[in-house]
Amino acid sequence: MDNVNVLIVEDTPAEAEKLVKTLKDNNYNVLAVVDTFKEAITMYQTARPDLLIIDIFLNGAPEGINIAEAIALSPDGAKPFVFLTSATDRQIFERAKLTNPYSYLLKPFNELELLYAIEMALEKFYKQTDVFQGDEENTIISDDYLFIKKGKSLKKVLVDEIIYIEVEDKYCNIITSKEKFVILISLTKILKLLDDTVFYRTHRNFIVNVKKIEEIVPVDNLIITSGNHKVTLSDNYKDIIKKVITLK
């Protein structure tokens, strides 16, 4: 599991410092703190953050909105962001609203509010609302990563590293080459959100990353994956053999 990378766009050092501290305390990885449009765009393109926190007012002008707009239209793909502001100015927010999806955080904020805003931004951006606040789920799935809520903080796991998933009631055991952990997500939802050309269902309770399959033993109803994991293959899902063969 990796930390979530955050890019902060903030011109007030004290505020920036507070942000950095709070994020670090909660296991976020702060890539950089920048305070101009140019820097923000450059950093966005080079460091590829998972999330941005943008102060709307930079050096007295609502430059933050321009940055958000530029990111939303970025050819490298947009990322979620949180607007940070001390003014409850209607007009500014009306404009900010046009850069949907967004989440906002009003100064002064406390730790909980910051984390909440980040979670909201992710939920809204990946259109998987009401995930982190409830008890039933704790994971958002994007094309590249799983974002998993661990305690107060968020973690991410590269989707490509997943070898297979074993479903147990409301839980899913995720087995990667490095580790094994449990997330809260329903089977139907995970099947819907994962790329179905890569992840195949081999059993009522198993989803396998095709790229990680080493060997299929139909006689034993077994699939052997990289890392020598053994996954059950049920009769209902034996079509996978053809697909794997054609793939190879």
Add this chain to the structure above:
Amino acid sequence: MSAKFIFPLLLVCFSFVSTSQNSPCTKEEVINAFVKSDKFKQAYNYLSKNSLDESYKLIKELKQESQKTLDKDLEVFTLFIEGELHRKNKAFRKSIETFQLLLSKEPPRNLTFYTYLAMGNIYMSGLRDFGKVNLNYKNAEELLDGSSCEEKKALLYSALGNSYLLNENYKEAEAYYKKGLKIYVNTSNFNEAATNYSNLGNLYFEKYEDRKAREYFLKALNTFQKKDSTNINARQRVNYNLSAVYEALKDYEKSLKYLNQANVLRDSIWNSDRVWEIAELEKKIEVEKREKRVSILEAENKVKSAQRNGVIISALILLALLGVSVYYYREKVKTNKIISDQNEELDQLNATKDKLFSIVSHDLRSSVNALKTSNKGLINSLKTKNIEELDVQLNSNSAIVNGAYNLLDNLLNWALLQTKQSYFNIEPHRLFHLVEHVAYNYQALIFEKNLDFKNDVSKKEKIQVDQESFKIVLRNLMDNAIKFTKENGKISIYSQSENDEYINLIIEDNGLGMSEQTRLELLKETTLLSKKENEDIIGTGLGMQLCKSMIKKNKGIFNIESELGKGTKIIVSFPKVIADG
């Protein structure tokens, strides 16, 4: 001898008039004997009254009628009155033509006689063709016989006498006059007899037989019945002629006498004519006067009706003006009332603002003052290195600053709310997390007061609110709860799902509580700030006011349950998020 030239003319005129005016008896008899239709009678009446146009119209119709029905009598009689009509109209040639046409139609004997007579008269007095006069009269004479009436004969003889006199055939003239005279004397027609005497006088005068002329003129004068105004013309002429005769006889005294007599008669003729004219004129003037009066009355009527119309129109205009002005007056009164209402409201608001201003500045002043005093203590503690005291003082400083900050925050939010500047966006939120976020800031205070705080809000409950305004409400309610709860007290926040539409958020403490009066005061919907009762702990009332406004804006409901000394329950209901499908 100028009189000599005048006489025949006068004489002819007179005889003409006498034949046409005195003959009707017989001529009328002829015509009346014939009359068959009313139309003919009408035409003849019009002719007698000299209404020539009307008569001519009828004559034309009669002619057509007679040609249609081949009624020969009607035709000839119509032609006769047509001839008469032309003669009256002085169209003598036309008249002659008509009479000749008549004669060609073989009319009755009587009518033929009168036709010749009429033609003779025309030639004599109208066309002055004296040769033809005699011819016509002679033709008429041939028609006379023993059965012919005396009147007719006398008429013709007088006419023949006139004719011969004009032709200077005195012998024949004398004979015819005498014949006529004899008949008139026999029939006692004195006027005509006198005329014949006068004619004979003229005749002898022409023959220079003055004495004979005098004799006849005197006879004529004696024959007239003097009082008769119908023969006044003749008498005047006879007198005049007598005067001329006496002049010729050189008896100037007599001549003058008769001339005077003639003049007197002339004047009286003239006068009688004048009387007629005057009467006519008077009639005309009277008619004109009448007409004038009528026209004046008409004009007056017009003026009156115009005046009446004017009065009506101006009354209407005035009425309309009155209506309009009443309308505007009422409008003005209305606007004035609105303005005064608004003024009152503005005054109230202004008073509220002033009060708020003074309270806020007072509170801030005391806060800053407290800080000042506390800072002095801090400096002392630092000097004496009293670390424990330092900690206490710092904590109290932080509490003071917190209070001041909250006050300012509310003030800012109030201003934003009033100017409608704040961003407002209702979204679904998990109630539990929002409560957590707010409570997080009070951890220190709760710890300091050693309060038992619990967030028992259901994690499942989702509400439709604007995040920031909800937090403002909750912050104020938390502030109050902590403020009014004694140390080691208990504060709990929990939710109740009242129904499908609302969730109740309850902030319960076991603090001071409030009186019923205060409770009602707080719930009252007013822009005025509640009174400051408890100087130490009760603030501006701005917080509560803000809460109520924000809850209202979020379509929530605010309620308080409290008992003095036992604690307070603040209940805020918010709209639920209806679970999808």
